[in-house]
Amino acid sequence: MSALSEFSCESCGSLVQVEAHLRTATCPYCASPAVIERPLSGGRPQPTFVLAFVLPHEAALDAARRWVRRAWFAKEAFRKAKVEALRGIYVPAYLFSAAAHADYSAQIGENYQETYTTTDSKGRTVTRTRTKTEWHTLSGRYAAYVSDVVVTASRGIQNHELEGVEPFDLRALHRYSPRLLSGWIAEEASMAAAECRQLAIDEAMAEVHQRIAKILPGDKQRGLQVSARLEDIDQELLLVPVWVLPVRWGEEQEQVVRVLVNGQSGAVFGKPPRSWVKIIALVVVILGLIIGGWLLAQHL
Ligand SMILES: [Zn+2]
Incomplete structure (x- = not known):
């Protein structure tokens, strides 16, 4: 592996390591030119695992191009933007697991049929049935292992963006070795471990809540309350x-939209700039069709 240098981006705060020959004048995350070269900082946590790139550059570029061109409700200038500065980056993330112990309570609804008599529009007495729900409270304990929670440790990529391209196939984990990164850009963990831990705890708690909601009995459920604690983190x-x-676009190329492609699965995530003109035009067309259809039906 050739000499490494480190860049920090003034604009997004990422901390990127590159080999000397991959040196870059713009930030690979936000395309800002405000990158500053500095000596390797050291002292940051070493990765334990690496997931290798599976999807080649060409395939990723194709996926990103298709995604940009097919963003039908995006501004035209964005859809015509150049799609070329695609870079493969080893993004730091934390893999989090814990044993969850939860107490929960919820309202469980059981449906039943009720027969009743009423009078119809002609004044006759008729018998009808209706569905009613009987509610009772259920509380219980839940314990399970929550693993495979992945959260960002990168200042360059936010957690919801990473979630947008998850899942990663964790069966392909390798033990970290600097050799695996040869020829690639890698970011150091630029977020504090404690901050990432809180992100992971929030995700794990949401997962526990979802799992409990799934196992609740009855025809309906409401008011699920979960109080959980995590152990063996x-x-x-x-x-x-x-x-x-x-993706840089706009008159002066001043706007940036970041598109991510999962280096294993090819899943794409990004937020294209919405064109309200197009959205309103579509709504008008749909309303026109509905009104036209209604008028036509009146004359048949
Ligand atoms: Zn940046």
Whole structure:
């Protein structure tokens, strides 16, 4: 592996390591030119695991291009933007697991049929049935192991963006070795471990809540309250393979939309700039069709 240098981005706060020959004048995350070269900082946590790139550059570029061109409700200038500065980055993330112990309570509804008599529009007495729900309270305990929670440790990529291209196939984990990163850009864990831990705890708690909601009996459920605690927490630094494309567009190329492509599965995530003109035009067309259809029906 050739000499490494480190760049920090003034604009998004990412901390990127590149080999000397991959040196870059713009930030691979946000395309900002405000990158500053500095000596390797050291002292940051070493990754434990790496997930290798599977999807080649060409395939990732194709996926990103298709995604940009097919963003039908995006502004035209965005759909015509150049799609080329795609870079593969090993993005730092934490792999989090814990044993969850939860107490929960919820209202469980059981449906039953009730027969009743009423009078119809002609004044006759008729018998009808209706569905009613009987509610009772259920409380219980739930214990399970929550693993495979992945959260960002990168200042360059936010957690909801990473979630947008998850899941990663964790069966392909390798033990970290600097050799695996040769020829690639890698970011150091630029977020504090404690901050990432809170993100992971929030995700794990949401997962426990969802799992309990799924196992509740009855025809209906409401008011699920979960109080959970996590034990045996394990948090390992992991590098995940992501193709990152900051799409510059607009009159002065001043706007940036970041498109991510999962380096294993090819899943794409980004937020295209919405064109309200197009959305309103579509709504008008649909209303026109509905009104036209209604008028036509009146004359048949
Ligand atoms: Zn940046």
